[in-house]
Amino acid sequence: MAVQPEGTPCWADAMFGDVEAAKSFYGEVLGWTFGESASVYGNYTQAYLDGKAVAAVVPPMPGQDAQPQWCLYLASPDAAATAAKIRENGGEVVVEPMRVGDFGTLCLARDPSGVAFGVWQGGTHEGFETTGTPGAYAWAEIYTRRPEQADAFFPAVFPYAARQMDDSGVDYRLFGIGEATVLGRMRMGEEFPPEVPPYVNVYFAVENCDDTVARAVGLGAVLRFGPMTSPFGRFAALSDPQGASFSVIDATTTEGEPPTVTDV
Incomplete structure (x- = not known):
């Protein structure tokens, strides 16, 4: 790799x-x-x-x-x-x-x-040996209440080009490297309780979002959002039984057209 x-x-x-x-x-x-x-x-x-x-x-x-x-x-x-x-x-x-x-x-x-x-x-460990396949890493988003700080910081530290989603209904930015989009940034709104700190939301790919959510909840996870179908896949946000937040996404099940984006 x-x-x-x-x-x-x-x-x-x-x-x-x-x-x-x-x-x-x-x-x-x-x-x-x-x-x-x-x-x-x-x-x-x-x-x-x-x-x-x-x-x-x-x-x-x-x-x-x-x-x-x-x-x-x-x-x-x-x-x-x-x-x-x-x-x-x-x-x-x-x-x-x-x-x-x-x-x-x-x-x-x-x-x-x-x-x-x-x-x-x-070094000898270069990172993920597979991505995007069911059970593996699929995507990640920076969740922050101060997006202007994150938006200035990450492209200054890493060679990111930024694009803003124009008509998605949320304040969402995409960071890319060359032709690849690698990371998202979401503004945390009032739906997040004040005690929830900013964090990186890691998505894992799954074959069937609803089945995975049912299995996770049955094992003690808490469903935080979804399942919801988007232009990018059907996804849900969960907290595992020990409180770690993560999301799952079935990228093969989509609905609607992707929002337009503008270079910033």
């Missing part, structure tokens, strides 16, 4: 207080199997589809008590240089660039509006 262009979503992981429960849930909902955890890397455990790496789960470090949340990593050819750009543009580097064996170098950060994300400089 070729190294992804700078700024491309390339990996996702989440920290869970009960890793075994998370493995059971996502295994049932998305069809994941799991590799062996390695204590030298904090019991980081990769998830697989048909032998291809698609995500990872990890327990908190001793003393950590953070809300479970999916973290999206954006590709970088030089994590240290990206960390410098993050600071220069008003972001916060939460975890300094750190080499993880031969696998690569990671960095954790927040944009000026408070959105947490990761940076990954691939």
Whole structure:
């Protein structure tokens, strides 16, 4: 697999207080199997589809008590240089660039509006080994109450061209690299309770959105939105039993015409 262009979503992981429960849930909902955890890397455990790496789960470090949340990593050819750009543009580097064996170098950060994300400089581990197939990563959106800050920050740190959806009824922006659209940005409205922090909403592809939602809810997930059919697919937003938000989408089931977009 070729190294992804700078700024491309390339990996996702989440920290869970009960890793075994998370493995059971996502295994049932998305069809994941799991590799062996390695204590030298904090019991980081990769998830697989048909032998291809698609995500990872990890327990908190001793003393950590953070809300479970999916973290999206954006590709970088030089994590240290990206960390410098993050600071220069008003972001916060939460975890300094750190080499993880031969696998690569990671960095954790927040944009000026408070959105947490990761940076990954691939080594032997370049990121997702498959995307878009049922159970694998499909899409992601930055959810923020201060879109003007996110809109200035991300294209300054990564080589994104931005386009605004004109007639979608929501404040939604698309970030692209060359011909590829790689990331969305959604303004959080009053439908989000004040206690919900800004975050990156990670979508996983599924064969049937309604069946997946029913299975997830039956296993203790909470349905937050949908299922709804859009020009991009039928999707729904959920929180897993430990509170981590994620979405699922069946991109083969669509309805309506895509909104027009304008370069900004």
